[in-house]
Amino acid sequence: MMLGVFFAVVLLAGAYGQYVPNKLPNDARFKHDPDIFRNVSQLISSKGYPVEEYTVQTADGYLLGVQRIPHGRNGPRNFHGKQEVVFLQHGLLSAASDWVINMPNESLGYILADLGYDVWLGNTRGNTYSRRHIKLTPKMKEFWDYSFAEMAEYDHPAMIDFILNKTGQEKLSYIGHSQGTTSPFAMLSDKTEYNDKLKIFIALGPVTTCGYITSPIKYLAPFTKEIDFLASLIGIDEFLPNGPFMKFLSEYVCDEPIRWICSDIVFAMFGVDLPELNETRMGVYAAHTPAGSSAKSVAHYGQLVESGKFNKYDYGKKENLVRYGQETPPEYDLTKITTPVALMWGLNDDLADP
Numbered sequence: 001m002m003l004g005v006f007f008a009v010v011l012l013a014g015a016y017g018q019y020v021p022n023k024l025p026n027d028a029r030f031k032h033d034p035d036i037f038r039n040v041s042q043l044i045s046s047k048g049y050p051v052e053e054y055t056v057q058t059a060d061g062y063l064l065g066v067q068r069i070p071h072g073r074n075g076p077r078n079f080h081g082k083q084e085v086v087f088l089q090h091g092l093l094s095a096a097s098d099w100v101i102n103m104p105n106e107s108l109g110y111i112l113a114d115l116g117y118d119v120w121l122g123n124t125r126g127n128t129y130s131r132r133h134i135k136l137t138p139k140m141k142e143f144w145d146y147s148f149a150e151m152a153e154y155d156h157p158a159m160i161d162f163i164l165n166k167t168g169q170e171k172l173s174y175i176g177h178s179q180g181t182t183s184p185f186a187m188l189s190d191k192t193e194y195n196d197k198l199k200i201f202i203a204l205g206p207v208t209t210c211g212y213i214t215s216p217i218k219y220l221a222p223f224t225k226e227i228d229f230l231a232s233l234i235g236i237d238e239f240l241p242n243g244p245f246m247k248f249l250s251e252y253v254c255d256e257p258i259r260w261i262c263s264d265i266v267f268a269m270f271g272v273d274l275p276e277l278n279e280t281r282m283g284v285y286a287a288h289t290p291a292g293s294s295a296k297s298v299a300h301y302g303q304l305v306e307s308g309k310f311n312k313y314d315y316g317k318k319e320n321l322v323r324y325g326q327e328t329p330p331e332y333d334l335t336k337i338t339t340p341v342a343l344m345w346g347l348n349d350d351l352a353d354p
Helices: 002-016 026-031 040-046 096-100 108-114 148-167 179-190 192-196 216-233 244-252 260-270 279-288 295-307 317-324
Strands: 052-057 062-069 085-089 118-122 172-177 198-204 341-344
Touching: 040 062, 040 096, 052 148, 062 096, 062 108, 062 148, 085 108, 085 148, 085 179, 096 108, 096 118, 108 118, 118 148, 148 172, 148 179, 148 192, 148 295, 172 179, 179 192, 179 198, 192 198, 244 279
Parallel strands: 085 118, 085 172, 172 198, 198 341
Antiparallel strands: 052 062, 062 118
């Protein structure tokens, strides 16, 4: 019960964490890494790479921000035929910045661009770069009525089709991390025609069934229904946006000598891997992540932990009958995936545990 209360507090902080303690004088900003104050396009251009920005409209009206690195710092490379296209997709509560947040020799987006690839960075609905809709606003409850199921149905198909149309290619290579693997697994199962649009699907820290995670987060899963109900009751629909409170943490906690506090929080949730974490960049990481999502997205993962299956969202027996024609949410049929898939995970990844 106490875990449920704890998560409810986290939920409240995530949604309404707009309070910012008294900040230091403005001139103190100059001692911080400038990447803290840059958006994803500014991150890219500051490292000497070309960057393009696009807006992709989904079939249900969301306007998604997409960034492109058309080539590396030394200009386009000479390919025999059309340039190879790679689409990178972030995980839960993240954004396109994940792929370009470190130095060029440590960021996959830059590395691929320097190798000659045409690199595209996606942003799913509700995050920092995809908070628009043709009719709805983030202040409306309906805006946040989605999970990875809607991303699989609308976001990924829209971005893939846009990229292929823009580049004139018939196929692209897809690399996703965490939720950026969950949604395409679901998409390729339900929208099987997209198997013909991907050359390869590289899944980093893949997540479908969540029954084997070892993170302490698993102990919150039994309270998913209660937390989801509480969030709905008190009107919390957005989860962990990148607001003023996170900006304060990035500038005055995670980018200071006490940054180890931020590192320990990351390790507690996701697993310890100190050699692979650049602690000097913790302030930059905190400035860009979390990037926000819906409370329903988090609840859906809680359902997967509880069920141990890769199910669609569970609305309860009555609503499931209306939506699915059965009392239980259907499972995604992964046997329908024909795209070549490469699975990669870390042995000490407590969330995406193989």
